Amino acid sequence: MSLSRVSLRQLEAFARVAELHSFSAAAERLGLTAQAVSQLVAELESILGFRVFDRTTRRVALSAAGRDFLPSAETVLRHLDAAERAADDVRHRAAGVVRIGVPLALASTALPAAIRDYAAERPKVVIRIRDLPVDQLVDSVAAGDVDLAVGPDRPVGTGVQSRPLFDSPWVLWCPPGHALAKRKRVRWSDLRDQPLVAAGHDHERSVAQMRLTVPEGSRVGPVDVVDNLTTAMGIAAQGLAATLAPAYVQVLAQHFGLVMRRVVEPEAIRSVCLYQAQGRHLSPAAEGFAEHLATWLPRWHAEVAASKAAR
Numbered sequence: 001m002s003l004s005r006v007s008l009r010q011l012e013a014f015a016r017v018a019e020l021h022s023f024s025a026a027a028e029r030l031g032l033t034a035q036a037v038s039q040l041v042a043e044l045e046s047i048l049g050f051r052v053f054d055r056t057t058r059r060v061a062l063s064a065a066g067r068d069f070l071p072s073a074e075t076v077l078r079h080l081d082a083a084e085r086a087a088d089d090v091r092h093r094a095a096g097v098v099r100i101g102v103p104l105a106l107a108s109t110a111l112p113a114a115i116r117d118y119a120a121e122r123p124k125v126v127i128r129i130r131d132l133p134v135d136q137l138v139d140s141v142a143a144g145d146v147d148l149a150v151g152p153d154r155p156v157g158t159g160v161q162s163r164p165l166f167d168s169p170w171v172l173w174c175p176p177g178h179a180l181a182k183r184k185r186v187r188w189s190d191l192r193d194q195p196l197v198a199a200g201h202d203h204e205r206s207v208a209q210m211r212l213t214v215p216e217g218s219r220v221g222p223v224d225v226v227d228n229l230t231t232a233m234g235i236a237a238q239g240l241a242a243t244l245a246p247a248y249v250q251v252l253a254q255h256f257g258l259v260m261r262r263v264v265e266p267e268a269i270r271s272v273c274l275y276q277a278q279g280r281h282l283s284p285a286a287e288g289f290a291e292h293l294a295t296w297l298p299r300w301h302a303e304v305a306a307s308k309a310a311r
Helices: 006-019 022-030 034-048 064-091 110-121 134-143 200-212 230-236 248-252 284-310
Strands: 053-055 060-062 097-103 123-133 146-153 161-174 185-187 198-199 223-227 242-246 259-264 270-275
Touching: 006 022, 006 064, 022 034, 034 060, 034 198, 060 064, 097 134, 097 242, 097 284, 110 123, 110 146, 110 284, 123 284, 134 146, 134 161, 134 270, 146 284, 198 230, 198 284, 200 270, 223 230, 230 248, 242 248, 248 284, 270 284
Parallel strands: 097 123, 097 146, 185 259, 198 223, 198 242
Antiparallel strands: 053 060, 146 270, 161 242, 161 259, 161 270
16 A cells, blocks of 8 residues: 555545544535545545444444544644645745845844844744855855845945945044044044044945045045954044944944044945845745835934934
């Protein structure tokens, strides 16, 4: 006997008749005719090689062999039901694992809050954050190491697409006692003789690029570079140097007691983008989280900006 010949429909008919002690009641539950249910049970008995019910004109009862076989049949049906629910969760973005690459400033502030809000709606979706340097975000998406990435705008090739989420100006972060903290806005020429520290090589390149956009006499001097933004902010908090970074890092800068001053003439704006692979389908869970971020992060940035304006 090969149980591979047994159909799920036959097992379901058997289990419902065993539960309800009636072919007609089982037929009504399954949306079939009593004759169809009887036929399914007969086919099952033929495959198994034994009768699963003792039938009389007055009642239907499990046979001894049917009682022994019923737990196995019900186990198969429970596993099928669990598989159907899991597939339904995946299909409706209610379950799955999403890997997202994010630089430290966002990984430690915005993303945990975004995940918390998403988990309230989709508790079975697991979001795994990989805090990555800005210059590794696009490559990690292209290589499939992460499903999504969020960070400052970077050049993308044909394998990755980016979606702008919000714009944020590059600003000066310094302690309240810094000489430039007394000003509401700072010109690039004011930074020329100030010690500055940049966080990461992406920030170093960004600052260098901004220096090229201002008049030669206003260009900022050499910038020291550290690996992490928190290190740069710690240095700034001690009055050793100021640091240039996007305004959206305010949540992090507050912990170091730093104040923000806009840098103008010209003002440099950096876009924050959502990255995903082009030509490679996202899982339903990743697709749902991407849509969540596309609305959640601009709203978060607007709230951060509003809190700055209120102070």
